[in-house]
Amino acid sequence: MSHSPLDQFKVKTLFELDIAGFDASFTNSSAFMLAIVLLISFFVIGGMSKASAVPTRWQSMVEMVYEFISSMLHEAAGREARKFFPFIFSLFMFVLFANLMGMIPYTFTVTSHIAVTFTLAAVIFVGVTVLGFINHGMGFLKLFVPTGVPMALMPILIVIEFISYLTRPISLSVRLFANMMAGHTMLKVLAGFVASLGVFGILPIVFITALTGLEIIIAILQAYVFAMLTCIYLNDAYHPSH
Amino acid sequence: MPQLDPNVFSPQIIWLVISFAILYLVMAKKALPQVAKTLGERETRIATDLDEAESHRLESVELEAAYEKTLAEAKAEAGGNLAVAREELKQGLDARKTKVNSDISARIEIAEAEVNKAKDEAMGDLENMAVEACRTIVSKLTGDDVNEKTARKAVKAKLSAALN
Numbered sequence: 001m002s003h004s005p006l007d008q009f010k011v012k013t014l015f016e017l018d019i020a021g022f023d024a025s026f027t028n029s030s031a032f033m034l035a036i037v038l039l040i041s042f043f044v045i046g047g048m049s050k051a052s053a054v055p056t057r058w059q060s061m062v063e064m065v066y067e068f069i070s071s072m073l074h075e076a077a078g079r080e081a082r083k084f085f086p087f088i089f090s091l092f093m094f095v096l097f098a099n100l101m102g103m104i105p106y107t108f109t110v111t112s113h114i115a116v117t118f119t120l121a122a123v124i125f126v127g128v129t130v131l132g133f134i135n136h137g138m139g140f141l142k143l144f145v146p147t148g149v150p151m152a153l154m155p156i157l158i159v160i161e162f163i164s165y166l167t168r169p170i171s172l173s174v175r176l177f178a179n180m181m182a183g184h185t186m187l188k189v190l191a192g193f194v195a196s197l198g199v200f201g202i203l204p205i206v207f208i209t210a211l212t213g214l215e216i217i218i219a220i221l222q223a224y225v226f227a228m229l230t231c232i233y234l235n236d237a238y239h240p241s242h
Numbered sequence: 243m244p245q246l247d248p249n250v251f252s253p254q255i256i257w258l259v260i261s262f263a264i265l266y267l268v269m270a271k272k273a274l275p276q277v278a279k280t281l282g283e284r285e286t287r288i289a290t291d292l293d294e295a296e297s298h299r300l301e302s303v304e305l306e307a308a309y310e311k312t313l314a315e316a317k318a319e320a321g322g323n324l325a326v327a328r329e330e331l332k333q334g335l336d337a338r339k340t341k342v343n344s345d346i347s348a349r350i351e352i353a354e355a356e357v358n359k360a361k362d363e364a365m366g367d368l369e370n371m372a373v374e375a376c377r378t379i380v381s382k383l384t385g386d387d388v389n390e391k392t393a394r395k396a397v398k399a400k401l402s403a404a405l406n
Contacts, residue, residue: 006243011250023252030257037265044273051280053287059280066277086270094265113245115254120262181245 005188009112009181028108029116036097036110044093065093069227076231080238088234091120092227099180099219103212111222112180114173121173124230132237143240172229179222183215372397 013025047062055063069089073081095111102109110116132140144161145154190208194201244250373393380388 009244011244011247011254013253017253019256022256023249024256025253027250027253027257029250029254030261033257033261037261037268040265041268041273044269044277048273048276048280051276053280053284055280062277063281066274066281086266086274089274090262090266090269093269094262110258113250113254115245115251116258119255119258177245 005185005192008108008184008188011113029110029113032098032101032108032110036094036101039101040090040093040097065089072228073231073234076228077235078238081231081234084234088227088230091124091230092223095120095176095226096220096223099223100216102180102184103216103219109180109184111176112184114177117173117177118169120226121169124172124233125169128233128237131234132240135237136240140237140240143236147241168233172226176222176226179218183211183218187211187215369394369397369401372401 011027011029013027014031015026017024017026044062047056047058050056051059066089069092070085073085073088077084098110101107102112129140132143136142144158144165146157146161149157187208190204190211193204194208197204373390376393376397377388377390380386380393
């Protein structure tokens with residue numbers, strides 16, 4: 001029996017695998033990632049399987065998510081970013097389902113691992129940077145030059161803008177990872193009090209119940225924030241001038 | 243923290259890339275086009291329904307205008323017929339009135355003529371009687387025989403003086 005609140009984040013290898021010299025072992029994390037992919041596919045394809053002009057409840061849910069992401073991308077990044085809609089949609093759904101699935105007891109939360117969130121953030125960061133240079137060439141560097149600022153302040157501001165740009169993948173990934181980890185750890189710590197407090201263990205249970213509601217909101221919110229920031233970064237790649 | 247164990251990085255990254263690639267392909271190639279198609283179809287359907295409703299509305303406006311026009315025409319025609327009928331009636335009435343009036347005046351004239359004739363006859367008789375009576379009276383009184391001409395002259399003078 002494991003009692004450490006951090007044990008829930010342990011990656012357990014289910015079977016060893018090696019791809020081109022890299023450790024690609026199939027772990028509980030891999031299993032949950034595949035489960036997430038299956039669930040999302042089931043949700044979207046299943047909802048649209050009997051698609052009609054008058055939607056069923058399931059179809060309405062799929063359409064609502066679709067239009068929500070679609071309008072978010074359109075408002076944040078404009079019309080040109082439309083071709084990234086499948087990516088933003090997949091990203092939002094992946095993070096959302098990973099976060100929500102982690103709320104089920106005894107599950108593994110994929111997004112509570114910095115390796116996962118940082119990989120996503122790094123791909124977004126590199127992708128946006130490359131896209132910016134493809135779209136605007138050296139003009140993309142205007143992103144670091146704020147307009148309407150005295151020339152004397154310019155060198156400092158450019159440095160600040162550049163650093164803030166470089167820290168984007170870190171802030172993006174750490175925000176999600178820390179939120180997920182902190183929430184789950186806190187729930188586990190509080191759950192540990194239930195047994196030790198005996199009769200008064202009812203108090204932490206009430207508290208955990210309330211916190212679970214809050215954690216579900218955070219799970220949805222963090223998925224939204226992650227996708228929203230990606231859209232904003234995409235906007236920079238299309239419209240670099242401030 | 244198990245998250246910072248470098249041994250778990252590589253399997254997680256590899257499996258993240260694999261699963262996310264699968265998800266992206268499924269979404270981009272199969273799922274999302276289906277949603278977009280359904281939404282597009284609904285939009286088209288709503289647009290055509292709205293167009294249809296608009297054309298029906300225009301049609302009803304046209305029909306109403308035609309109805310109003312027919313009604314106005316019928317009213318005008320009825321009004322015209324009424325005026326014609328009234329005019330005809332009036333003419334008929336006037337004609338009959340004139341005819342009746344002329345009949346009446348003709349009959350009055352005939353009657354007047356008869357009356358005058360009777361009067362003249364009566365007057366003539368009276369004169370003759372007066373002349374006879376005058377001659378008889380004169381011959382009885384004087385024994386003279388007054389000739390008829392003289393007697394008539396005297397009677398006429400007396401009668402006209404009396405009648406006037």
